Amino acid sequence: METGMETRKEFFQDVWPDVFASRQKRKILRWPVVGVKDYTIRSGEEKKKVQCLVVGKEQVLGIIPFEESGIKPGESAAVNRARMMKYLGQEVAFIVIGLDTENDRFIASRKAALEVLSAQAWPNLKEGMVVTVTARKVYENAVVVEFDGIEAHLPVYEISHGWVDEIYEIIQPGDVFDVKIIELDSENKKVTVSLKALIPNPWPGAAKRYEKNGVYRGTVTGVTRYGVFVALEPGVNALCSHLKSNFRVDKGDVVAIAVRRVELKEDGGRVSGSLVRVLRKNRAAS
Incomplete structure (x- = not known):
């Protein structure tokens, strides 16, 4: 009778055939990065500690040394580590280049996978x-x-x-x-x-929807030194002057604006206006 432990072991080893296929046939695999860690790796007769991306699937782990990560080297180990950390949780392509059966893991190269993929893609x-x-x-x-x-x-x-x-x-x-x-x-x-x-360009009809001297409702999407950006609809923002009072406007506030000018351009358009009043404050910004 098969034990629960044997069943789990067989389940977790379902990915190993893909690992072996990648090692033998240079098959490209795609797994998520689950960690960044220093590992001791044998290089010829020597062993050295190197920074690695750790990929994982069904409790099987693979390590991608920094020199095989395809990440541009920085001026220090700390910079390299910071760049590797940005890949945590992201899926990456790699080719298995070695097996570490002693530690039940494999060694892989993202750089090799990127070279294969890009060589195939560029001509097309x-x-x-x-x-x-x-x-x-x-x-x-x-x-x-x-x-x-x-x-x-x-x-x-x-x-x-x-x-x-x-x-x-x-x-x-x-x-x-x-x-x-x-x-x-x-x-x-x-x-x-x-x-x-x-994304459909909303600007061609903006001049009809927002007329000069009209007052419209919008949401503050940015507050800068030179003005406040208000989204009237997705893709259409108005740049407005700050309120003359000392009342602060925050991102996410719902406001009323008076349109002063609508200008259409080849690459979009521009709406200029002034804030009339705050209709609803964004509680998260308070």
Whole structure:
């Protein structure tokens, strides 16, 4: 009769055939990163401690040494570790390059997987293509996304037709979504993509929906030194002057604004206005 322990052992070993196939046939696997840890790895006759990404599935673990992670090295071990930490919880592609049967784990290379994927993808890339990407790194003015082993640049102004105050409120590392390739430099291996290119542009009809001297309801999406951004609808933001009183306006407040000007442009448009009053305060900001 099979014991419960034997049943669990067999269940947890279901992924090992894929691991062996990756080792023998360079099959690309995709597992989530579950940790960042220093491991002692044998290199020839020597053993050395190296920083590693840890991938896991069904209680089977694999380690990806930093030099095989495909992550750009920094000026120190601390910087390298910080860059690796950004991959926690994200799914990554890798190829198994070694088995550590003594410790019941395997050694893998993300760099090798990215090289295979990108070599297959580059010849087929074209401007205008829609691809599914994974957000890897989120900065103040851009997002680095990845697809088929290729890193691409998603500028903040290509995320939405409207004002984006904090990219993190829209995109976070590990998010998966579709984008359109808008610039392609095959020689220098550079790709620029756009999210807003796949979103209907609300501006052509904005001049009809928001007329000069009209008062409209909106939500504050950003407060800057030079004005307040108010979303009248998704993708349509008005830049308003601050209230003349000392009453503070916070992100998330519902306000009434008076439209002073609506200007349409080839790449969108602009609404200028002034705050009339606060209709409802955002309690979370209080």
